[in-house]
């Protein structure tokens with residue numbers, strides 16, 4: 001199966017695994033809703049380095065309020081984009097998002113916890129993703145690439161996080177691409 005086929009398979013699988021609301025199950029409306037979901041799904045999965053994504057794509061990853069970024073992929077973001085003081089000056093709290101603008105794209109720092117040695121919660125991650133969604137919608141952002149956010153050092157479960165991404169972005173035209181090494 002080629003790259004496009006694999007992407008399609010992932011998309012379709014994720015979509016079909018999603019539960020349909022009980023009152024709709026088996027009805028003509030169920031099939032129509034299923035068709036709509038398949039055609040509105042905007043999440044792609046790519047095997048490879050996040051930083052090989054198209055230069056126009058905005059990027060997202062998780063950090064703490066203290067903006068330490070001394071480990072994991074956050075350290076790579078710190079090396080590439082710097083501006084730690086600019087991020088700190090935004091004063092964003094857990095559940096919010098700090099943002100840098102670089103050329104024609106945005107770099108999103110999902111603030112999911114207070115200190116670098118804490119762990120995030122699904123609630124704080126969802127809230128940060130909602131904040132990022134709002135920024136994307138307000139600024140015409142249509143493509144965001146990210147790693148498996150929260151699922152390395154931060155120990156969240158990818159099944160939960162990927163479902164959350166589906167839920168947060170399914171009512172938008174924002175295309176999310178998830179890179180996995």
Ligand SMILES: NC(=O)c1ccc[n+]([C@H]2O[C@H](COP(=O)([O-])OP(=O)(O)OC[C@H]3O[C@@H](n4cnc5c(N)ncnc54)[C@H](O)[C@@H]3O)[C@@H](O)[C@H]2O)c1
Nearest residue numbers: 049050062069070071072073074147149150151152153154
């Ligand atoms: N001491 C510290 O500074 C400290 C402590 C804990 C966590 N952290 C860092 O980790 C937290 C974020 O955790 P996280 O689980 O979201 O992130 P992460 O563990 O850095 O990475 C998330 C996922 O991305 C994968 N990954 C790494 N590099 C790449 C790449 N180039 N392309 C694609 N995928 C890649 C990685 O294998 C993991 O599955 C933040 O707080 C951050 O600061 C730092």
